[in-house]
Amino acid sequence: MLSYYITIFGAGALCLAAVYQTILYFNKRDSLLLRYGVYLWSVFLFLCYRLVFGIGVQYHTHHFDFLNITIASDHTLLMITYIAYAIFWKQSLQLQKKDGRFIWYYYKSIAPVILIYIIWENITSNINVGFVEMIFYIIIRIYLAVFTFTTTIYTLKLRNNIYYVYLACGTISIILSGLFSTYVQLCLNGSLFTLNAFSWMIFGYFFETIFFSAAIGYKLKQETIEKIKALRKVLEQQKIIQAKDLEKAEAAYKAREDERSRIATELHDDLGSGLSTIRILAETTRANIDHVHGMYLEKISRQSKELLQNMGEIIWTLNTNNDTLENLIAYFRQHTAKTLNNANILYNFHIAETIPPVKISGANRRHILLLIKEALHNILKHAEATRVEIYISVSQEFRITIKDNGKGIPEKYIADSNGNGLRNMHKHANAVRGSIHITNHNGTVINFEAPVTSLSHESVI
Numbered sequence: 001m002l003s004y005y006i007t008i009f010g011a012g013a014l015c016l017a018a019v020y021q022t023i024l025y026f027n028k029r030d031s032l033l034l035r036y037g038v039y040l041w042s043v044f045l046f047l048c049y050r051l052v053f054g055i056g057v058q059y060h061t062h063h064f065d066f067l068n069i070t071i072a073s074d075h076t077l078l079m080i081t082y083i084a085y086a087i088f089w090k091q092s093l094q095l096q097k098k099d100g101r102f103i104w105y106y107y108k109s110i111a112p113v114i115l116i117y118i119i120w121e122n123i124t125s126n127i128n129v130g131f132v133e134m135i136f137y138i139i140i141r142i143y144l145a146v147f148t149f150t151t152t153i154y155t156l157k158l159r160n161n162i163y164y165v166y167l168a169c170g171t172i173s174i175i176l177s178g179l180f181s182t183y184v185q186l187c188l189n190g191s192l193f194t195l196n197a198f199s200w201m202i203f204g205y206f207f208e209t210i211f212f213s214a215a216i217g218y219k220l221k222q223e224t225i226e227k228i229k230a231l232r233k234v235l236e237q238q239k240i241i242q243a244k245d246l247e248k249a250e251a252a253y254k255a256r257e258d259e260r261s262r263i264a265t266e267l268h269d270d271l272g273s274g275l276s277t278i279r280i281l282a283e284t285t286r287a288n289i290d291h292v293h294g295m296y297l298e299k300i301s302r303q304s305k306e307l308l309q310n311m312g313e314i315i316w317t318l319n320t321n322n323d324t325l326e327n328l329i330a331y332f333r334q335h336t337a338k339t340l341n342n343a344n345i346l347y348n349f350h351i352a353e354t355i356p357p358v359k360i361s362g363a364n365r366r367h368i369l370l371l372i373k374e375a376l377h378n379i380l381k382h383a384e385a386t387r388v389e390i391y392i393s394v395s396q397e398f399r400i401t402i403k404d405n406g407k408g409i410p411e412k413y414i415a416d417s418n419g420n421g422l423r424n425m426h427k428h429a430n431a432v433r434g435s436i437h438i439t440n441h442n443g444t445v446i447n448f449e450a451p452v453t454s455l456s457h458e459s460v461i
């Protein structure tokens with residue numbers, strides 16, 4: 001009875017291990033898990049067969065009356081477990097031909113030899129061949145024993161890795177239990193402490209399963225660690241690449257900004273001083289020349305003045321120290337005051353008390369400045385206004401409202417954006433991803449707004 005319970009215990013443990021390994025295989029799709037699962041299921045079926053047909057019999061045969069043949073079913077199932085074990089062992093060690101010709105060819109011969117023996121065993125179950133059967137039985141046992149001892153020795157050579165130590169311990173467990181089971185069968189009349197020889201073999205299967213499962217678990221853990229290390233290495237390499245790309249981008253940006261500053265400096269130092277000299281000479285000469293030639297010199301002086309003003313705006317645009325919204329508003333206020341003062345037009349600024357530190361690119365600063373200049377030009381040229389109100393606010397949007405008390409703009413020009421001035425204002429607003437709305441209300445009201453987040457980006461045209 002105790003032998004029966006031991007067999008049930010062994011079969012139950014192997015069933016749990018087989019189910020777990022099968023589930024693990026479907027999750028990971030690892031060929032080693034597949035082969036180990038097949039081995040566990042083969043041993044489990046062998047134990048179940050022993051439970052059903054008698055655990056006290058050393059080897060059981062099954063006779064089919066309707067065919068009048070006897071099948072060595074017990075021995076056949078046992079030999080199948082050897083084939084499954086050999087396949088699992090080869091995969092677990094990742095055996096290659098270069099690892100040793102003897103062990104390689106020995107492994108390759110296992111399945112054919114066992115299959116031949118299974119056929120022979122089933123034939124001799126129906127035909128009496130006398131002592132030949134015993135000789136063949138002894139030969140196959142020696143053959144399998146040599147294979148088992150060879151695999152154990154090969155595994156122990158790799159004992160520096162705990163994975164192979166677990167495999168070796170599992171193999172040693174089944175060897176020792178097999179030898180002890182044979183001792184009980186031959187020397188102790190098949191029983192020790194009320195346990196038959198086969199029950200002692202089950203202890204070997206149990207400990208073998210523990211050690212093999214520990215080896216599989218260790219291997220999966222090491223593979224996971226290696227994958228994590230590889231992933232970290234990839235992430236570190238990506239960080240290095242990103243850092244290098246950032247350095248290149250920063251270097252390119254710095255080179256561009258340095259070039260802008262150099263151009264601005266050269267324009268101011270060389271071209272600016274030259275234009276100033278021309279204007280001064282023209283003014284000096286005009287004071288001492290007749291009226292006709294004085295008109296030409298006045299044109300030269302006026303054009304030089306405009307060139308100086310335009311060049312000043314270009315230098316302001318190129319200078320990276322001016323790339324802030326606060327600087328743009330200050331420059332706009334200065335330019336507007338100068339323009340309206342020269343035209344004797346009253347004006348008033350309504351500017352938010354706090355201006356956030358928003359970066360704005362040089363191209364966008366120039367687009368907004370040109371839009372404002374166009375609006376002021378229309379006031380001076382067409383509106384006949386005497387007063388201008390300017391409102392500036394910053395939140396999520398940057399808003400500028402310019403309102404005059406002039407005669408307004410005809411609705412047909414507003415609707416169709418006729419005229420170069422209106423078209424240019426729309427063009428500059430679109431360039432900074434903004435919009436402009438023009439209405440007539442006791443004069444002309446020009447509303448410009450653009451998202452603050454778009455001001456630091458390059459313009460779209």
